[in-house]
Amino acid sequence: MDNTVLHVADVHKSFAGLHALSDIDLSVKEGETHAIIGPNGAGKSTLLNVCIGRLKPDTGHVVFDGENLTGRAPHEINQLGVVRVFQTPEIFPDLNLLENVMVPILAKRDGSFKLRWFRRFWSEVDVRKKATDILEDLGLGPQIQSLATSLSRGDKRRLELAMGLAQEPRLLLLDEPTAGMARHDTNATIDLLKKIKASGMTKVIIEHDMHVVFSLADRISVLAGGRIICQGTPEEVKNDPRVKEAYLGEEQV
Template sequence: MAEATRNIVLHVSDVHKRFGGLHALSDIDLEVEEGKTHAIIGPNGAGKSTLLNVIVGRLAPTSGAVVFDGQVLTGRKPHQINQLGVARVFQTPEIFPDLTVLQNVMAPAFAKRDGAFRINIVRALDRETEIREEAEAILDDVGLIDRRDSHAGALSRGDKRRMELAMCLIQHPRLLLLDEPTAGMSRHDTNTTIDLLKKIKARGMTKVIIEHDMHVVFSLADKISVLSGGRIIAEGLPDDVRNSPKVQEAYLGGAHRLEAH
């Protein structure tokens, strides 16, 4: 009975991706439950970022399909997928370096309404105050309110990543994809980001996280899928994955347990 009530918001169905002779993804079947945090982990070169790029439309799968909230994403352009409620924080932050931090966070809110980052300034004016106030509240949440008038290009890498997270949050996505969200951050900033992501989860947002830091993974994940060689080799609850011999072999040659430090 419990299985029937699960709401699968994202389904990656039998996805393959080839680059010439390289089979980067094979037989990927993945279900992400609404309101949950689903982590995707694996050694370098396992296919994690390729999978996220397929989900958001940056790469077309060789075969298979991606379905979000009952709608097929395969064949849609990235901005169309974003308009459906899917937002992504990239491994390398994608920002407007010549704008201020506040302007960076406000811009996606206008684009979300006007579509494909075509911002109608005249129409935008009637909501500017509302959007500014929301952007400032989100910057406060991510710890950047004191930098709101700074040029984004002058931020540290860790602060750029937090700003990009704010740029996603102001869009009110139904699904948030995070590719190495704490890369380049100190342990203090990493823990602050973990606390923020827990707060976001409490509001009901579904998240898919790719992360190398096991401290982050085991602090946040409800479910973990492990990629190795472009295939899912293990999947389950964090404790099950932590103790899986297959996972230990993929990461460490079976010599050690996978631990959060």
């Protein structure tokens, strides 16, 4: 366990008596792609929210690379290199695509606050180049000058992904990256995520689409009723009777 980069230790979270998460113990190793699956309402998004500081766990803590994330402000967690790609696009609708991607790059480069009021934003040539490359990689090249609000839903998801990748995170948390995408786009996204995987970035991915999960994940944790009921390689998970009962039984894989 020496190369564990994210450790969720004994986390409980309840909302008005409802146990959203109980006894969550999860370790993500450096460089691996860890998928979290489970039926609706199993607590997957709550778990991600605990990791990025949107929710504070009732007990337990989340440790990233030796740093305790519990109780830290969201921007501090981001500055440590933990970046989340949201399920519902959380973009900057009134900014153009290039700005949408340049802003996260500047956050990574300049830190959480820097008052640079005299320099021209567009003179940040390196940042602009990098943002353009990322957007072109994701097939958004022709639209870099349009406002993010004018994008289609699928394109907004891709922009969301571009904003996450632009920060070169040490740990990328992906919340259903292909939800709502057409088949063609889903495949393109899988290819892209495989490419990122090859670069050695650690990822935690929540996904409903089993096709996506089994083509990407190194290890899988199955969440049901706020508990992890099974953890292992895709093969182990596929054959676990408890998983079949809780989740996979509904849709044949």
